[in-house]
Amino acid sequence: MVAEKRSRPAQNKRKPATKARRRKAAPKRRGLLATLLWPFKWLLILFWRIAWRGTLVVSILVGIGVFYYAATLPPMSEMVDARTRGSVTLLDARGETFAWRGDQFGGMIRASSINENLHNAVVATEDKRFYWHFGVDFYATGAAMVRNFRNGGNPLSGAGGSSITQQTAKLLCFGRPFDPNTWEDETAYEADCRRTTLWRKVQEAVYAFALEARYTKEEILTIYINRAYLGAGSRGFEAASQRYFGISAAEVNPAQSAMLAGLLKAPTTYAPTRNLQVSQDRGATIIRLMEEQGYLTSAQAADAQANPATLSEAARARAGGYFADWVMDSGPSFFTDGTTEDVIIRTTLDPRIQTAAEEALVWVFENKVRAGSEAQAAIVVMSADGAVRAMVGGRDLTVSGAFNRATQALRQTGSAFKPFIYAAALDIGMSPFDILLDERTCWDVPGPDDYCPANYTNRFEGEVTMVEALQQSLNIPAVALSELVGRAAVRAVAEGFGIDRDLADGPALALGVSESTLLEMTGAYAGILNGGSAVKPYGLTELRLAGDDTPLLEATGGIRERVIQESAARQLTWMMYQVVEGGSGRRAAVEGWEIAGKTGTTQAARDAWFIGFSGDYVAGVWMGYDDNTPLTGVTGSGLPADIWHETMTRILSGLTPTPLPMEVPTQVAVPQLQPQTGQAGDGLGYTPEEADTIINDLLRELQNSGG
Structure with missing residues (x-):
């Protein structure tokens, strides 16, 4: 018998050597750029490790700051009016308002209750991406810094770039209340709050993030529209609307909304009581922005441009300016110039007689006094x-x-x-x-x-x-x-x-x-x-x-x-x-x-x-x-x-x-x-x-x- 042929164990089988296995691997060749950067590779690695760790540390610090500010922020209703001065509303003998003094505040209005045109005008003018960012519009900020650098060499000096949330942070002075021992008056306080430095920009950003974390967008906008100064002693859009147009902020039309929103850039310069034409020209610019951003149709924009906003009769006449000053000077100072309350003063002024005196003075100087005369005159009735x-x-x-x-x-x-x-x-x-x-x-x-x-x-x-x-x-x-x-x-x-x-x-x-x-x-x-x-x-x-x-x-x-x-x-x-x-x-x-x-x-x-x-x-x-x-x-x-x-x-x-x-x-x-x-x-x-x-x-x- 022939013995059965046994096969070799599998582990004993040897694979034939391939050409790749028999030949030693060739060294990898570097490119020219890699060769040049090779000595600095360790520096790049070190920089990267420091950068991401630094970013992590900064992020943690920012987060702590945001958390701290957000935790200390009061309810929104307590943020809308923080005037240190009160206001004085002067009424004539009929009970009609003819003058304002001090910082006028028309009462809290909500962003959801103001006229839609005014709401849109503010957003279109100040922060068109307001509803899309988280407090800081980095694109707008970067563009503004580049523009400021080209114009004046200082990227932090100039206008533009700040979101509505950042502007609100400035209006709130980053949570610092007015202290008479620190600032001479409210004007100095506000100037200090608006001062721009690199550290202030960091504070501004952190506080803006905190506002976004604490309040809704509409609540932030509500704080903004109530605290913004809009010229002629008006604090907030309700006071300004009453001051300039004699109506509520809920009733303004597109042209009036544009004029009010235009005041945000430079309230004293663009105040219609100072120069109505300049204010109307600024309003025309806002109307174009609203049309470009889809807030107004072409027909609505054309109508607003053709019918610019004008002042109310009382604001246009400026009746009793000297009279109002006299009443303020002759009344008790703690209720007039120094008031911390909102005061209503009824007076003896008769607007018909006031107008008669003003018209008479103008007529005589135009018709009976030589042109260019610097002689003065005064009248009391x-x-x-x-x-x-x-x-x-x-x-x-x-x-x-x-x-x-x-x-x-x-x-x-x-x-x-x-x-x-x-x-x-x-x-x-x-x-x-x-x-x-x-x-x-x-x-x-x-x-x-x-x-x-x-x-x-x-x-x-x-x-x-x-x-x-x-x-x-x-x-x-x-x-x-x-x-x-x-x-x-x-x-x-x-x-x-x-x-x-x-x-x-x-x-x-x-x-x-x-x-x-x-x-x-x-x-x-x-x-x-x-x-x-x-x-x-x-x-x-x-x-x-x-x-x-x-x-x-x-x-x-x-x-x-x-x-x-x-x-x-x-x-x-x-x-x-x-x-x-x-x-x-x-x-x-x-x-x-x-x-x-x-x-x-x-x-x-x-x-x-x-x-x-x-x-x-x-x-x-x-x-x-x-x-x-x-x-x-x-x-x-x-x-x-x-x-x-x-x-x-x-x-x-x-x-x-x-x-x-x-x-x-x-x-x-x-x-x-x-x-x-x-x-x-x-x-x-x-x-x-x-x-x-x-x-x-x-x-x-x-x-x-x-x-």
Whole structure:
């Protein structure tokens, strides 16, 4: 038998060697670039390891910062209004808003409740990718840095790039509240919060991420639209919409929305109250952006461009700018300039009268004053109780916080002071028909020369009655009468009526060498109109906090104590009526109305006045140069009387004429004077002939003695 052939175990089988196995592997060849970088390979590896670890550390730190900020952020409703100052809303006599002061806040509005056009305008203008990023738009930031570098060399200096969330972080000052010990005022605080440095940009980004983590997009936008400053003291879009258009932010149209959104770039520059055309041009740019981003159709954009936004009547007129400043200055500071609350002040301002005064001033300067003149003028109109109805403090009618010539300019009053002399004389029983001498007279005064006044005409009229002397504004009889009744008595009447400045001591007192303001002088004449009682000019009638119905302050009138007898005031009114009817104040006459008044011109015509009244209103006009340069060819009987006439003609138009409260004198009453005191007895019972003889003898004796 043949033995069965056994096969070899599999593990003993050997595979034939291949060519690849038999040959040693060839070394790998490097490229030229790899060969050059080979020595630096370890540096690249080291850099990479440091970079990713550094990035990890920075990310952890940013995350901690985000977590910290997000954890400390309060509810959104507490973030919308963090003003350190309050606001003051001023209402006119009808209860309509005519001015704002301080930082106005219209109340919280939500991004979801404002008009869709306004919502879209803000997003289109400030951050078109607002709903797509997480707080920082890196693309916009990078583009802005490149643009800033090309323009000025500093990538951090310039506009653009910040998202709405980042701008909100700045408005919140990264969570730092205002501290008066750190910042001088809120303006300095906000400037510091807007300061841009590399570290601030890092803080801004971290805080923006925290806002995104804590709030929704609509809540962030709500904070933004409530805190943004939009010019003219407006904080937030509700206040701005009310300020400029007189409507809520929920009611604005596309053109108004574009104008409001355009203010975000530079609120003071683009404020429509400052330059309406510039604001409208900026709004046109926003409308184009809204169209490009699909928020407006072509037809809507064309309509908005053709009908740009305009200011409300109150904002356009800027009525009562000087008046509002005066009320703010005269009210309690803790409720006006220094208020931390929102305050509502109701005033005496009558917008119809205010407009009449402004239009009159503009008309006279356009039609009767040479072009290029820098002369100024001021007007005050008030009721007989001192309630100020209108105030113009200078020719620039659009300013706020400017020098107010009606309340701040102290000027000599000239012959406008003379009614106080005649008031003192009438109050002691003298008659408008008493005779005065207009002849050359000198008075002994300290110094090398005597005081020898002259009349404006350089003529002497001889014997004149008191009413004629006032009617023609004669100087010598006025000084003589002042000396006769006593300077102390004249001074007491003037001070009683509110001219409480330092009054001159010598005989020149009678010719108005002392200084006063137009407001004080107009208030003094109001005392004559109301029958001889002093008034304190006032503009505030009610002050309350916003949201409260109970007033904190109220004023019901400015009438104070009696200064002269009512009969004296009524006779003086008749004498001043003669000034307008046939004397130096003829140009102030208003057809169909009884008008009383007095002109005033100071030495070298540096000041010119006309102050007068109808049965309802007292109005005062001053004209002059701020630097005391003499006026050329102007006296109180000229341009000031013209301004007064134009003002009162507009005010009284359409009203039923009110007669003046005047008394035509029918009986002569001569005082029995006591020379040392200037006081008088009853002085009654003389015939007209006897009275004339006594008065003439007294005046001759006084003038001849030089005293």
